Amino acid sequence: MATAAFVEFSLLPRQSNFNPSQLQPHRPLLSLSSHNTSIPKLTAAALSFSQSQGFGCAIEKRQCKEQERGVLVQTSAVRELTGSLTSAQGHRFAIVVARFNDLITKKLLEGALNTFKSYSVREEDIDVVWVPGSFEIGVVAQQLGKSRKYQSILCIGAVIKGDTSHYDAVVNAATSGVLSAGLNSGTPCIFGVLTCDTLEQAFNRAGGKAGNKGAEAALTAIEMASLFEHHLKPLQ
Numbered sequence: 001m002a003t004a005a006f007v008e009f010s011l012l013p014r015q016s017n018f019n020p021s022q023l024q025p026h027r028p029l030l031s032l033s034s035h036n037t038s039i040p041k042l043t044a045a046a047l048s049f050s051q052s053q054g055f056g057c058a059i060e061k062r063q064c065k066e067q068e069r070g071v072l073v074q075t076s077a078v079r080e081l082t083g084s085l086t087s088a089q090g091h092r093f094a095i096v097v098a099r100f101n102d103l104i105t106k107k108l109l110e111g112a113l114n115t116f117k118s119y120s121v122r123e124e125d126i127d128v129v130w131v132p133g134s135f136e137i138g139v140v141a142q143q144l145g146k147s148r149k150y151q152s153i154l155c156i157g158a159v160i161k162g163d164t165s166h167y168d169a170v171v172n173a174a175t176s177g178v179l180s181a182g183l184n185s186g187t188p189c190i191f192g193v194l195t196c197d198t199l200e201q202a203f204n205r206a207g208g209k210a211g212n213k214g215a216e217a218a219l220t221a222i223e224m225a226s227l228f229e230h231h232l233k234p235l236q
């Protein structure tokens with residue numbers, strides 16, 4: 001798939017003895033985009049990757065003729081990395097699910113498992129770990145992440161507001177716990193914890209009219225597993 005690329009321009013001081021081999025990667029002073037009209041002669045365009053290369057070469061050739069005007073134009077193609085949703089097979093996933101409010105969390109888990117199945121994740125490649133409540137998710141997610149057995153850890157819970165501020169404590173702990181687990185282990189940990197004011201809100205997000213947040217989080221887990229496996233781990 002051709003990757004859209006934007007032509008980037010650097011305006012450099014006039015050089016009388018300009019030699020194209022002197023082209024150095026410079027931080028572009030201007031990025032040309034469709035709304036940018038500051039360079040009159042060039043039409044702003046989002047180009048296909050191949051076009052931008054051709055376009056770039058054309059500009060460099062033309063640039064050699066315009067060196068007396070002291071404008072150096074450089075092209076670059078933005079490389080975009082993204083995880084794929086079509087390459088989940090063979091990846092292993094762990095799901096950490098809170099038992100508290102399991103009337104809700106079981107529905108979130110069901111949504112997640114159905115999504116994994118529809119994206120060809122084998123049942124033997126999924127481990128489900130139950131914890132008492134959302135507060136306990138983080139520490140378990142971190143251990144699973146550090147095991148290096150999984151490409152992604154999906155964290156599922158349902159925190160529903162009560163009469164006191166205990167809700168805030170649990171939500172904050174669950175949120176920072178999942179975030180820290182991912183950062184500390186280097187394995188993507190996906191936040192699939194509902195934080196609701198009412199039970200109705202929770203039901204609506206566990207397969208009701210607002211969809212299933214467990215299923216959505218599973219999609220994120222698949223994409224992040226692919227991104228890390230195919231694009232980020234090779235960078236290490």
Ligand SMILES: Nc1c(NC[C@H](O)[C@H](O)[C@H](O)CO)[nH]c(=O)[nH]c1=O
Pocket residue numbers: 098100101132133134135136157158159160161170
């Ligand atoms: N009130 C909710 C809790 N509370 C329990 C805590 O998560 C934790 O298990 C306890 O504080 C012991 O450490 N958990 C939820 O997942 N959802 C709630 O609404």
Ligand SMILES: CC(=O)[C@@H](O)COP(=O)(O)O
Pocket residue numbers: 159160161162163164165166167168170
């Ligand atoms: C989110 C909670 O911890 C909550 O369910 C506890 O309810 P309460 O604040 O009434 O004790």
